[in-house]
Amino acid sequence: MSIIIKNINKSFNQVIAVNDVSFEVKKGELFGLIGPDGAGKTTIFRILTTLLFADKGFAKVAGFDVIKDYKKIRSNVGYMPGRFSLYQDLTVEENLTFFATIFGTTIEENYDLIKDIYIQIEPFKNRRAGKLSGGMKQKLALSCALIHKPKVLFLDEPTTGVDPVSRKEFWEMLKRLQQKGITILVSTPYMDEAALCDRIALIQNGKILQIDDPKEIVKHFPTTIYDIKANNIYKLLLALKEYKHSYSVYPFGEFVHYTDKRDAFDTKELFQFLKDKGLNNIIIQPTETTIEDTFMELAK
Amino acid sequence: MIETNVIQVENLTKKFGDFIAVNAITFEVKRGEIFGFLGANGAGKTTAMKMLIGISSPTSGNAKVADFDVFTNSEDIKKNIGYMSQKFALYDDLTVKENITFFGGIYGLSRKKIEEKRQLLVEELGLQNIVNELVGSLPLGWKQKIAFSVALLHEPKIVFLDEPTGGVDPITRRQFWEMIYKASNNGTTVFVTTHYMDEAEYCDRVSIMVEGKIEALDTPKKLKEKFKVNSMNDVFLKLARNIE
Known part of the structure; x- marks a missing residue:
């Protein structure tokens, strides 16, 4: 050593x-x-x-x-x-x-x-x-x-x-x-x-x-992270934080990284929620965990 | 809504002797826009920014910031903008409260207005327990969030941020950007430099300076398409020194 x-x-x-x-x-x-x-x-x-x-x-x-x-x-x-x-x-x-x-x-x-x-x-x-x-x-x-x-x-x-x-x-x-x-x-x-x-x-x-x-x-990251994008990132951040199942919401480059409190969840429901909030061009897709995500989760 | 330009720059140039630090840059920034001002160390970003905030006189060219001319009305520019940098933001030897009062006074706010603003700020940032602490004793992330709010005290049309998040932890860095989004949503224009390329993606438009010139200016999406890469980091690497 x-x-x-x-x-x-x-x-x-x-x-x-x-x-x-x-x-x-x-x-x-x-x-x-x-x-x-x-x-x-x-x-x-x-x-x-x-x-x-x-x-x-x-x-x-x-x-x-x-x-x-x-x-x-x-x-x-x-x-x-x-x-x-x-x-x-x-x-x-x-x-x-x-x-x-x-x-x-x-x-x-x-x-x-x-x-x-x-x-x-x-x-x-x-x-x-x-x-x-x-x-x-x-x-x-x-x-x-x-x-x-x-x-x-x-x-x-x-x-x-x-x-x-x-x-x-x-x-x-x-x-x-x-x-x-x-x-x-x-x-x-x-x-x-x-x-x-x-x-x-x-x-x-x-x-x-x-x-x-x-x-x-x-x-070491416990769950799946989703990349989410919409026409207005600020409104998207506010909406996701309001969503009752949301666990973490962080801006991450061109996307927002989102994790859900539930083990498995239907993205369609979240999609509809965001749409009802007046957001457009919504994309929700699973993504790979980065070291930064891991750091933020551990540092919480 | 009519799109109005709050920054209008034409062939702005700054020479130091034979050295051209800023070489005829031209661009405009719209109201409420988050404008990322990127470039390698020594590319001329700080020099350009100093001209825009009225503390360095250009050699030639034209620039208007918040409708004021950088040559003739630099004092008016200073009253109408907010500024913070990584190196200088708040006084370490003053408490949070004293800093707010001091900067409020500098920006010419009334005592009543300063008191109002202070209460609002304390509430929004949850500063109740640290408002009487010396700024020097606070973690960097806190300092930077408070500094940003202080730079907005006098409700400027534009706020200039020079590497505001350098060294700040990843969570606070994101809280900081949420504050930027909020300011922009309220119509404040944000002019920001950073070395974090993920933050470049948060901007509405990004310019990249190379050796005194603006070599690229567009939305992050279009820049990535143009250079056929997946991230702003790769755009930067391709442009800034033609690596690979």
């Missing part, structure tokens, strides 16, 4: 940030912590990277205890925090050299590992980090987190606020790093990125809701 975390608790004043969290990440695995702002993701990262003590519980990273062997952990992991934390007044190259030096290595020694990523920002190597675009900052931060060839890589919300194209490219980079044998723990609020992980933990309000591989996790 690359990461073992057992019954970890952490509170700040009265707020419980991490509530009895346990999970394990295998060597070479790409493991996702999936949850919104305030779920406790960053606190877990800070405990695992030895920047914060847990109140209770125990954790090991790359075989080392986070308290006793904290120095060994620091030389064996790479950490990319959620907030850009490189030196804004140093250039791209200076930042990278700096991180290589404090870890006792050189850019040349591990160039292979970062080549893929660094090559995209190398044309700007004399630019100050503060003057880079969001996407370039992200690539530099990842290069700096990798320059000492860590065994485990921690990425805290690397794609938040990043557009879909850059997000896609970033995940392709992660997949390539994984193939080089690096264990990766990554957090994200984007549920679509969960599908790209080997296994995921859904987390909210400091508690793990479920751990499984992305394909399996949707099987």
Whole structure:
């Protein structure tokens, strides 16, 4: 196991940030912590990277205890925090050299590992980090987190606020790093990125809701979801919430995702109900459960 | 009903030195429409939005927002629009109540009106227990829902939302969109940017900016047909960098 975390608790004043969290990440695995702002993701990262003590519980990273062997952990992991934390007044190259030096290595020694990523920002190597675009900052931060060839890589919300194209490219980079044998723990609020992980933990309000591989996790959803559409989505939402058998009603892309309290139900009856509410062009059809549906059901 | 345009933009351009951040964009937004303003990071969305809300002067072109000209009447624009972003919405060091009073005052509402609005807002959002809490202590989702309501306090014709749901949990994100639907149903025009492509599907029409230009503008349905794909995510990927 690359990461073992057992019954970890952490509170700040009265707020419980991490509530009895346990999970394990295998060597070479790409493991996702999936949850919104305030779920406790960053606190877990800070405990695992030895920047914060847990109140209770125990954790090991790359075989080392986070308290006793904290120095060994620091030389064996790479950490990319959620907030850009490189030196804004140093250039791209200076930042990278700096991180290589404090870890006792050189850019040349591990160039292979970062080549893929660094090559995209190398044309700007004399630019100050503060003057880079969001996407370039992200690539530099990842290069700096990798320059000492860590065994485990921690990425805290690397794609938040990043557009879909850059997000896609970033995940392709992660997949390539994984193939080089690096264990990766990554957090994200984007549920679509969960599908790209080997296994995921859904987390909210400091508690793990479920751990499984992305394909399996949707099987925890208890019932069939229906895609429903009509000429006016707002009126459709109101009507569905009013329907006496409705269990959950959520806008979901071009459709509304609807589940019914009954195990089996006749969609014709619902169709008629919506029609009587003055809605037109009604479509009701069963659909596949997504990770986001599962998350919402578990988080309820 | 006569369809009236509340935003009318023609060849709007903004240059910073030699760099053309916004390159002659033209579009209009109708009353009550939910208009999605999409684009990759650095495509020029924020610059364009700053011109529309009257805080950045265009280099050339024309634009009218709520019937006011962005060159000559930018102060009137500010009074007639609401604005919230992910980065700035409410003051963390003020309570919910104080924020409402403060923004009500900024928008020039009377004390009586502010009091009325506050009661309504507290009731609608179920804020009874947190109205005297500091905003900084609230979960992000709550903040954003309150911020949206505050942006609507002075009943603006248009509300501009800059990535309002970034990082917000999936349930609250949907409650947020139900608030958007409601506002639009009441005739408020909603101009919104987002990186969640499922939210692009919620919009009546969507524009996609690529390198300063609007490369596509239509209903989500027509955009998907045009690019022969099943989701707005794929439309975005095809357009924004011609991937695949």
